[in-house]
Amino acid sequence: MSRFSRRKRQTPEEQTSSKKLDKTLQNNLEQFKQTLGESTDIVIRTFKAGQTGSIDIAVLYTSGLVNDTIVHDFVLDTLMVQIRQTPLDTIEKDNYQLIKDFAMTGGNITDIDTTEKLFNHVLSGDTVVMLDGSSEAMAIDTREWESRSVEEPSTQSVVRGPKEGFTENLRTNTALLRRRIKDPNLWISTKPIGTKSKTDVAVVYLHGVADEKVVKEVTHRLNKIDIDAILDSGYVEELIQDETYTPFPTVYNSERPDTIAGGLLEGRIAIIVDGSPFVLLVPALFVNFFQSAEDYFQRADFSTLIRLIRYLAFFLALLTPSAYIALTTYHQEMIPTSLLVSLSAQREGVPFPAFVEALLMEITFEILREAGVRLPKAVGSAISIVGALVLGQAAVEAGIVSSAMVIVVSLTAISSFVSPSFNFAISIRMLRFGFMILAATLGLFGILLGLIILTLHLASLRSFGVPYLTPMAPFIVSDQKDAILRFPRWKLTTRPRLVTQQNITREDVEAPKPPKRSRRKKRKKQK
Known part of the structure; x- marks a missing residue:
């Protein structure tokens, strides 16, 4: 059975909480108090209304989730003072309907007929008014709580x-x-x-x-x-x-x-x-994670240049360590002679192979990155920068890693920060280690194999029925105006066709x- 076709199961608590409200106000209040366990933030105000005081009314709300001014001035004041001048107990009509139609000044009033709805409205910040002799209650929208601006x-x-x-x-x-x-x-x-x-x-x-x-x-x-x-x-x-x-x-x-x-x-x-x-x-779609809001607020040529840099940074963050491992381990003939001599001189005293060297540096940088995120803002950036500089220089001087590896890891880290989407950058960080393993075992052939598998995997993905690589696969000419390139505003006259x-x-x-x-x-x- 698919995970999107499961039936919802009702617990015994949910089955008992969907009972109809009783006509007796006292029974409803007792069940309400029993279910909430005498919680101190729940306010229950009971009083009598009408000229003779024969109508029992209860007002229920959660302190801290309501606007106290609205509750006091437009609910309690209306019920306790305003309608006392109205002979509700002498009119041969439903008092609940009269209060709802002529007394309540709330903008949004909802009828409640079950205990499940009663708990939901009270705990959501609404003020509930209940009358004795009525199996219905009214929920008045009084929600207001402290929130970030x-x-x-x-x-x-x-x-x-x-x-x-x-x-x-x-x-x-x-x-x-x-x-x-x-x-x-x-x-x-x-x-x-x-x-x-x-x-x-x-x-x-x-x-x-x-x-x-x-x-x-x-x-x-x-x-x-x-x-x-x-x-x-x-x-x-x-x-x-x-x-x-x-x-x-x-x-x-x-x-x-x-x-x-x-x-x-x-x-x-x-x-x-x-x-x-x-x-x-x-x-x-895949292309959405390379697009930034600023692309549409700048000129088309500048936005296109920045977007191309993001795609370049994606491949640098993904393949730079693996390419270094493959070239220095299996394909030295592809490196210019002067550069090869320089790299060999730097790695002369390093006791680890290139893969272990890159793995140690990448893991160290990931630890520093997480430490910079979790530490307080006042010291987080300082610790991450100082830690990277001190550890990198000390590791080179101790002969654990080479200077070239520090440059490779630094370039990889900077490129991973170019992505506008944080969760997409995490994907690159995960895949980087897989390409490093392939490069250490098969060299450039392993990197090529990994790219083929990655492309096939991307082509197989769907997002709510839409191919993930749209508009490149399938290739849609009209949608290329806002994919890798960003055409001028007057060219963007169509919406994505498969979306x-x-x-x-x-x-x-x-x-x-x-x-x-x-x-x-x-x-x-x-x-």
Whole structure:
């Protein structure tokens, strides 16, 4: 059975928590207190309403998750003071409906009829009003809690472009997208995932632009997630990705609203997880991980040059250590004589072969990289730089490694930082060790074999049904305008063909015409 076709199992706790609300207010409150275990952050306020005080009302909310001003001024004040002047207990109508229609001033009111919905709304930050004699309760949207403000993204910084990034608040993130795409066809559907956490997960797409089959597939995979908690978008990414046993990511993530908005305009689908500043984008293609948001804010020629440098850095980070190992171990005849003599002189006192030498340096650098990430910011960069310089110089002076190997590892490390996507750079770091083993055993033939296997693996990958190497394999001429090269803005008039089959053509943009020369300049030119 596929992991996307599993049926959700209900635990005994879930089966008992979906009972209907009782008409007796006291019974509902006793069950509520018993289930929550007398938690101190849960506020239960009971009082009487009506001119004769014959209506028992209870207000329930979670302290710290609600806006206290809204609760006190628009809920408690209305129920305890305003409606006391109204003879609700003398009107022969449903008091619940009267209070909901004429008294409550909340913008979003939801009816509750089960205990499962009751717990979900109270623990999500809503204020619930319950009346004695009614088997329904109303949930008023009063959610507000401390959250990080909109700041500059820390992992995908740019020189030119917007400086704001997503936060951990779901509604703040959807608002950042709404501000950029003011189109009624921008549809947002939200559902809770996780039997314990009940984390809100939103699916965002442009209706009429995104492929309906991909939208249904995304919704289907999200509905089949059976897990107790979703704490970050990484949980969702790992549960909905097409391939598990591959080093390459098949789901793109970003904390930049402009990048996600650009993906939506191309027909992709965004997945926003409450509590995570990283938004997922599917389908994800191989070329997407070489594209940066800044590519579309600069001139086309400059963006193309930078993009070509990224592809060059990809091959340098992947193959530089393995190429050095293969040339110095098996193919010395391919090295110029003067360079070969210099390398031999440097490696004269090194007791290890080139593979062991490169492996020691690569592992040492990975340890330094992780140490720089985990240490406090004040000392993290200093420790990583000083550690690399001191260890590298000391290792050369001690005769453990050669100077050329330090240069090779440094070039490899710098090239790995060029990738705009952090998780794609991790893939390069993993594959580098495999190519080093192939180079140590088979030389350049091993590297060539590894490249063939890597290409075949990439060609076999899919991201929500779209080939991973699109638009190179299959080769699509019209999509080459924004793949390896970045054509001028007025040339980008079509959306990727395999990403979406609807509304392929963007708004037609005419090419800028050169200014007309004056007659005087033409005459001078003729003379």
